[in-house]
Amino acid sequence: ATGDRVPALVIGSGYGGAVTALRLTQAGIPVTMVEMGQNWNAPGSDGKVFCNMIKPDGRSFWFRSKTDMPTDYFSGGSIDKAIPSDAGVLASEHFANMRVYQGRGVGGGSLVNGGMAVTPQQSYFQEILPSVDAGQMYSTYFPRANQMLGVNSVDQSWWSSAACYQFARVGKKTAEASGYKTEFIPNVYDFNYMKQEQANTAPRSALAQEVIFGNNYGKKSLDKTYLAAAAATGKLSISTLHTVTKVAPAATGGGYTVQMTQNDVNGNVVAQKTVTADRVFFAAGSVGTSKLLVSMKAQGALPNLPSAVGAGWGNNGNVMVARANQGWDPTGTLQSAIPTLGINNWADPNGPVFAEIAPFPSGIETWVSLYLAITKNPNRGTFTFDQSSGASVLNWQSGWTQPSIDAAKRVFDTINKKQGTIYRTDLFGVYKTWGDDFCYHPLGGCVLGQATDNYGRLPGYPGLYVIDGSLIPGSTGVNPFVTITALAERNIENIIANDLH
Ligand code: FDA
16 A cells, blocks of 8 residues: 555566565565556456457457457458457557567466476577576576476377377478477476366366467466465565556655556556555566666666666567468367477577477468577667657667578478478468567566676665566577576575575
């Protein structure tokens, strides 16, 4: 409530925030978590908490009157449809030349993501974050993150005949027949539960076209892992539908005043609140944290933040593309929405690519193989504060995704040539091959060791910390949440040991 003074306030409940909440509460420090999205635990009129991808409703998108699907076209027309504009679980935030998909709610991106839990190659981690002791990361913090997140692996013998992974077997066969290596990728979706879905002995989630708008069953999102453990300490309180708008040094008594707006699910303002916190942890995600800090610096609330705040943003080299398989290679009418395989061509010096073999679960046979390629794109965007609109904006130029397209094109041109197949040009627009104007993996904007010290402390403002994907300089070479979690584990351990005892 307004006027409260709290020891630790965490902005955002995604990976960085959830790790922070658990480790602080375990150290005996009460945590106040502020999350702009909903707590997704109450069923709607259909008895389900989340809607699926085929019938999106007001629970799908964050305040949009029309869906904004990543693959928003099919066979010559847009598939986006009208929906009620509510506090849905998936945000599609539009900047010039780049829209960024993000989770909204208790659990952040873990609610909407595909659950792929990938530990990056140690050599690449060392390259992107040279100031971090990689040996310690790989012996201690990556294993800790994987264990806490509940990562598991698919039973490969089940996989090799499960109807729901026909699409993945086609993706594997066509890649390997074209000279590329594929590998199984661990996941936080419970594969034993999925076996029951396939056998029709449990309600379907991954097998019922559920993923980007949440999974009703099966997925170990953060509310079931880190945040549940933090809540079990009795020291965690979460305010949902509260958006932090300002952080500034408190006038008296030290610490920081934090201003926030409480909304209802329809977007109406319920209350404006101000609390004081001894310590504030920015865990609003790469976009959320960068936007807040850039505007606090420009508007004079935190004027001494380093100039590196807002810089070093990247899309993890994301680009999507789809192929049309041969008629004898159906990808299946039943597709698990949870991916299990990646094409690993990262070692290619001409252009590293790690491509997720993604599902395209439409319920009908499409012969489509869809891929989310992660590439090594050197371009970096910058967040700045636009005085005229009063908003933080991202500078990302339209040509900056081209290196990602070039790298992915080498792989998929080769597969098409060897298989005698072609690209689908109807999924990302009318005659548009590459899904290059959006991303799932925003990273950077408040880079470790540049905008912060080597553990996320904001220089000049004791008690302010950054602890989310904004610390990672634009790329991690694989799907990012394991890296974000492990880095948060490392940083919070140091912060608790040195700043809180
Ligand atoms: P994250 O975005 O998780 O959390 C930030 C939280 O802060 C959000 O809940 C937000 O609502 C809240 N917030 C923001 N601003 C706020 C404010 N001002 N006040 C209060 N709250 C605020 N990764 C991966 O490794 N494997 C995968 O398979 C996938 N798949 C995937 C699919 C899709 C559709 C998406 C959108 C993303 C993925 N990802 C993924 C990416 C992954 O989900 C992402 O990298 C992490 O969630 C980022 O974690 P953070 O802790 O940085 O922020």
